[in-house]
Amino acid sequence: MTAELTIPTQTSSKDDVVVHHRTWKDYFTFSSDHKVIGIQYFVTGFIFYIIGGLLAEAIRTELATPDADLVDPSTYNSMFTMHGTIMIFLWIVPAGTGAFANYLLPLMIGARDMAFPKLNAVAFWIIPPTGLMLMASFFLGPAQSGWTSYPPLSLLTGKVGEGIWIMSLLLLGTSSILGGINFFTTILKMRIPSMSMMQMPLFCWAMLATSLLMIISTPVLAGALILLSFDLIAGTAFFNPAGGGEPVVYQHMFWFYSHPAVYIMVLPFFGVISEVIPVHCRKPIFGYGAIAYSSMVISFLGLIVWAHHMFTSGTPPWLRMFFMITTMVIAVPTGIKIFGWLATMWGGKITLNSPMLFAMGFISTFVIGGITGVMLAAVPFDIHVHDTYFVVAHLHYVLFGGSVFGIYTGIYHWFPKVTGRHINDTWGKIHFALTYIGFNVTFLPMHVLGLQGMPRRIAMYAPEFQGLNQIITYASYVLAISTVPFLVNAIYCAYKGEPAGNNPWNALTLDWQTTSPPEIENFEVLPVLTTGPYDYGEEEEEEKELTAV
Amino acid sequence: MNIPSSIITLLLGIGLTLVSLWYGQNHGLMPVAASEEAGHIDGLFNAMMTISVGLFIIVQGVIVYCAIKFRRKPGELGDGAAIEGNVPLEILWTAIPAAVVLWISIYSFEIYNEMGGFDPSADGMHAMHGMPAGKGSAMAATMDGIPQGSPMIAAMGVGASPANQGKAAAVNVNVLGLQYAWIFTYPEINITSGELHVPVGKEVQLNMNAQDVIHAVWIPQLRLKQDVIPGTPTQLRFTTNKVGTYPLRCAELCGGYHGSMVTQMIVHTPEEYDTWIASQQQSAQAQAEIVKQTIAMTPANLSTGSYLAPYAKEMGVKPEMVKHLHQDHSMGGSIASASR
Secondary structure, three states: OOOOOOOOOOOOOOOOOOOOOOOHHHHHOOOOOHHHHHHHHHHHHHHHHHHHHHHHHHHHHHOOOOOOOOOOHHHHHHHHHHHHHHHHHHHHHHHHHHHHHHHHHHHHHOOOOOOOHHHHHHHHHOHHHHHHHHHHHHHOOOOOOOOOOOOOHHHHOOHHHHHHHHHHHHHHHHHHHHHHHHHHHHHHHOOOOOOOHHHOOHHHHHHHHHHHHHHHHHHHHHHHHHHHHHHHHHOOOOOOHHHOOOHHHHHHHHHHHHHHHHHHHHHHHHHHHHHHHHHHHOOOOOOHHHHHHHHHHHHHHHOOOHHHHHOOOOOOHHHHHHHHHHHHHOHHHHHHHHHHHHHHHOOOOEOOOHHHHHHHHHHHHHHHHHHHHHHHHOHHHHHHHOOEHHHHHHHHHHHHHHHHHHHHHHHHHHHHHHHOEOOOHHHHHHHHHHHHHHHHHHHHHHHHHHHHOOEOOOOOOOHHHHHHHHHHHHHHHHHHHOHHHHHHHHHHHHHHOOEOOOOOOOOOOHHHOOOOOOEOOEOOOOOOOOOOOOOOOHHHHHHHHHHHO | OOOOHHHHHHHHHHHHHHHHHHHHHHOOOOOOOOEHHHHHHHHHHHHHHHHHHHHHHHHHHHHHHHHHHOEOOOOOOOOOOOOOOOHHHHHHHHHHHHHHHHHHHHHHHHHHHHHOOOOHHHOOOOOOOOOOOOOOHHHHHHHOOOOOOOOOOOOEEEOOOHHHOOOOOOEEEEEEEEOOEEEEEEOOOOEEEOOEEEEOOOEEEEEEEEOOOOEEEEEHHHOEEEEEEOOEOEEEEEEEOOOEEEEEEEOOOOOOOHHHOEEEEEEEOHHHHHHHHHHHHHOHHHHHHHHHHHHHOOHHHOOHHHHHHHHHHHOOOOHHHHHHHHHHOOOOOOOOOOOO
8 A cells, every 4th residue: 555644544345335325217317416417427428429439430431432432422421510519519528527527526625516406407407308309310401511510501501400400509508508607606615614726626627717618608609509590590691691691700609619619628637637647646746836727827818719710711811810829829838737747747656557547648649639739820831731631630639639538537537436346457458558549540640631632521532542541440440449348347347346445546635535436415524624635745744744743 | 887867868858859850851741832832831830840749759758758667666655756846847848838839920920921911902801792692693793804803802811922912913813612613714814714724933813702602722732721702702822833733622611522622723834824825715705605695694593503504514524423413412503523
């Protein structure tokens, strides 16, 4: 065992029977328990992840050959429209903000539940029917204009599906706003009295920044979509140039939400990584203040960079330059986090288990997405690669190499907390190896395709790109298969895994200071803070012993 | 042997710099550059690539080094050192990235200026909005020989490089994007073509409009791209410096056959270009007749398919192909690009 901790932890012997406070039926009810809701979010999200993943494999199979020979080209467009929408709105946003934040925030700040438990349940129960509605549109003439849904194309193709798509996004956006209000209030108002803002775990800071973005930017998307639906259904001309409308205005309104959405999808996982690395390196996080404030800076800057998605659109030069500079600047707070994590690892006593491997994988892949992000911010270069496979590579490095690696990091780390049992580490490592290799071989060559001249969102491409596309397609199958060991391992170990005790990692944050799985109102007696969230380390230990003597 | 760690760090730093510089200049990831400005953009990309390779190696190197060096040995107890931060180090890794991105911004600003991004005629402040949107009317205007956007009318996009600002380009081409083809009209010499022909070394201006949905002109060898937006004129201005045939693709999702909306840009020697003009003008008379008839029939009353039939024929598109495409998407008439 590692050095003794200052907090007495309840070490349960292996013979202890883990008490389940919830039966499976509870997970199908309108429960207001934040832990039930968190699991509901995750399982729902993962089902949609599998659907979105199967769509991705269909897309890759189509792209194995230059001709559009697997499906009809308009069906192909519907498939990537659905893939993008599902992965963003039904998987990463619900998994990051819904699952992790719901489950962990109250535990981390010593609260018994969220600030608005009923609202929380409403926010979740909007998602499954909306997801089903969106799926149903696939059989009714689905939307074909990409997840960005730019008019006038979105007004002309797949009208029924487009209407359903708009309705779905409005509902999912509402769910997201409700969640954001809840997180924001919970973090500010529900902490135990002895915890100041600067003693919160960094995940709470990340969620504070995320919830602000959810509250500020999502309503603008709603505005854009409502106007788009008027154009679609009532024949108005807000964005339709056929009636004198301005399609570029839609792009501004859409990206005013959808760029911050990237941070809504990745900031929670910055938080997850900041939690996981100190625990498994047995070292305090390097530069707590810098990492906490950089989340807030990213959140603020994230609101003023949206037009970098529009450098080749109807955007005047001064606007192109303004958004280039703001976008470049956002690399600085992101860099602070990455260097902070590296410095935390440096000199630590690293246990290379599945959560730590995924956390290291996160840094390793996310940094590539960050680097290409700075490249894309440079207007003259972006003019060449905008709307090409370079962008496809970049966004998947951020949202898969970032968010999905972050999700797996969190799952392996908190699995013993949620189930009271260990997840098999060997299978976790196999899962990591397959995911890391499959991911990089899938997405790294896409940079080359984009630079060489392959645009995105095409069903048919020039024959000279076939070689790389075939490699990518095969690698994407590896990536898909990598999910299987995880699923089997997770389901098996949730019931049959080795009992883990309450705090197998000897972590210091409050989420680990209760039973595993946590009892229904989290804490029998509300905890009192006696130590910072990351006060690991030998010197500290010795000093305390000395003062005690 | 006991080599001081500062010397090892220095050697590693030198090695890292050399590898970054070498790869930054020799990555071979860009296609041929067919204009001087494309070369400048490649210079910017190479610089960013150099920095990126350095940063990439540092981050991955630290991860791998930590995984090996600081790995918990079997049976090892205890925590790492209780280091909670180091303010000078944190200031350093805030300041260096800030300086780097500032430098990239300034560099990009300069390249963008050389490309013609700040040409006042390309700021869109006087752009013509609300172009009449009747079916085919945009084309009718070009067929009459009236340029959609003369060089003096501001349209967003990339304008003239600083040396050429305020002057008209040597070759003006009106570009119309429609599902799923490009139509290039040369108003000065009364030629319509499905491919873009330009003389090498002469400044070319594309005045661009879309008929139905948003398209984007992308010529990878020129590193240039600009959305073509219905109702909002846009422009691209460039001077090629390499004879050859390059793809000109649509880069903005425009429907099912977006991927096949590809044609060619043929950069001719001046002599070849004159020959091409002459060959095109031989049929100009006949073409003019067709156009007059077409316009007399008021294009707004025709389906797009039948309206475009003469041009499709002119461009060598087979009627079967038009028909084939017609069935496959819900937009109504369209024509296919002949290039695939």
